[in-house]
Amino acid sequence: MPQSNPNVNRRFLLKQRPSGRIKAADFDFVEAAVPAPGPGEVLVRTLYISMEPIYRLWMTDTDHDLPPVKLGDVVRGVGLGRVVASNAEQWKPGDLAGGMFGWQDYAVVPPPGVARMSRIRPDLPVPLTTMLGACGSTGFCAYFGLLDVGRPKPGETVVISAAAGAVGSVAGQIAKIKGCRAVGIAGGPDKCRLLTEELGFDAAVDYKRADWRDALAAATPNGIDVNYENVGGEIMDAVIDRMNHGGRVVLCGLITGYNEGARRDGHLQVLGNFIPIFTHRLRIEGFVFTDFAPRFPEAVAQLAQWVAAGQIKPRETIIDGLEHTPEALNRLFDGGNVGKLLVKVAEP
Numbered sequence: 001m002p003q004s005n006p007n008v009n010r011r012f013l014l015k016q017r018p019s020g021r022i023k024a025a026d027f028d029f030v031e032a033a034v035p036a037p038g039p040g041e042v043l044v045r046t047l048y049i050s051m052e053p054i055y056r057l058w059m060t061d062t063d064h065d066l067p068p069v070k071l072g073d074v075v076r077g078v079g080l081g082r083v084v085a086s087n088a089e090q091w092k093p094g095d096l097a098g099g100m101f102g103w104q105d106y107a108v109v110p111p112p113g114v115a116r117m118s119r120i121r122p123d124l125p126v127p128l129t130t131m132l133g134a135c136g137s138t139g140f141c142a143y144f145g146l147l148d149v150g151r152p153k154p155g156e157t158v159v160i161s162a163a164a165g166a167v168g169s170v171a172g173q174i175a176k177i178k179g180c181r182a183v184g185i186a187g188g189p190d191k192c193r194l195l196t197e198e199l200g201f202d203a204a205v206d207y208k209r210a211d212w213r214d215a216l217a218a219a220t221p222n223g224i225d226v227n228y229e230n231v232g233g234e235i236m237d238a239v240i241d242r243m244n245h246g247g248r249v250v251l252c253g254l255i256t257g258y259n260e261g262a263r264r265d266g267h268l269q270v271l272g273n274f275i276p277i278f279t280h281r282l283r284i285e286g287f288v289f290t291d292f293a294p295r296f297p298e299a300v301a302q303l304a305q306w307v308a309a310g311q312i313k314p315r316e317t318i319i320d321g322l323e324h325t326p327e328a329l330n331r332l333f334d335g336g337n338v339g340k341l342l343v344k345v346a347e348p
């Protein structure tokens with residue numbers, strides 16, 4: 001297996017389209033020379049890779065927000081890195097940047113990607129890793145999804161699935177800041193304790209217990225006004241059953257279907273409970289956080305303030321070593337992470 005070496009670029013190339021959980025055989029892990037940037041290009045040293053469930057969908061042959069990763073290409077991934085060489089006016093060596101750097105040690109970013117790279121503000125009083133988590137795309141997703149799509153009012157009940165994960169843990173804490181009752185759904189007693197004892201959720205439901213539907217009913221005595229949905233499947237069906245008239249479903253993700261969910265006519269079956277959607281006048285709205293890109297500066301400033309004030313407590317799980325990236329991705333589907341899952345590729 002290629003070892004870390006500052007003169008070598010290790011890269012994961014997609015070898016075949018995975019079936020079910022990803023496996024080592026789905027990738028070629030290869031070494032190449034560290035590339036030099038061409039005109040208008042920037043060379044970035046990857047420091048951290050943000051692990052995101054959508055990567056699994058990008059490995060299929062279907063367009064999911066972005067086109068599929070081509071066989072033989074570097075696996076796509078969002079990262080945080082340091083510019084080491086630049087032929088683009090706006091970036092200089094030493095700058096910290098966020099962008100689509102892929103599962104590799106070094107990325108040459110072409111001009112269209114350079115235009116989309118985000119500058120990591122060194123003045124914000126939060127750790128670097130938080131800029132990929134609670135104050136980065138994860139936080140943006142929670143912030144815009146809950147506030148703009150879900151539009152919760154003080155006193156309303158907000159139920160969040162995958163609540164101990166990256167997006168869910170931030171969404172629940174924002175719901176509390178906005179004066180709502182926050183109920184999290186998560187797998188296992190430790191995650192549920194984290195939600196109520198450390199992150200301030202009002203209640204947590206362990207969906208791995210046989211009586212979880214009763215627990216959901218007990219935790220939502222006034223019904224549910226907003227569902228921040230990350231999972232889908234029977235969890236989402238049960239939440240929809242308890243929604244109040246005029247409730248809002250924020251469709252952030254449907255992780256239950258990404259690996260190998262049940263299919264009908266080739267489509268993933270991730271929602272079965274449609275009748276309450278019309279009888280209870282529910283609004284289901286999907287979004288992708290990049291829809292809100294012009295407002296990212298607002299979100300990062302607000303999220304960093306909440307983090308600095310202790311109103312949002314970021315949680316992170318960090319796996320050391322680029323070579324462990326495929327196993328890290330599987331952890332998202334096994335519940336093997338608390339908060340934001342990151343792969344550390346190099347010392348910042």
Ligand SMILES: NC(=O)c1ccc[n+]([C@@H]2O[C@H](COP(=O)([O-])OP(=O)(O)OC[C@H]3O[C@@H](n4cnc5c(N)ncnc54)[C@H](OP(=O)(O)O)[C@@H]3O)[C@@H](O)[C@H]2O)c1
Binds near residue numbers: 191
């Ligand atoms: N719309 C957007 O712009 C956008 C952006 C980023 C992420 N997302 C979506 O947001 C969701 C959460 O992503 P994330 O990055 O924050 O990941 P995450 O929540 O940190 O990790 C995934 C968690 O989901 C839970 N999970 C996995 N498979 C499950 C299943 N079959 N049933 C129930 N729970 C399951 C696991 O927690 P337990 O231990 O509790 O099972 C796991 O820890 C995903 O659906 C993702 O696609 C959307």
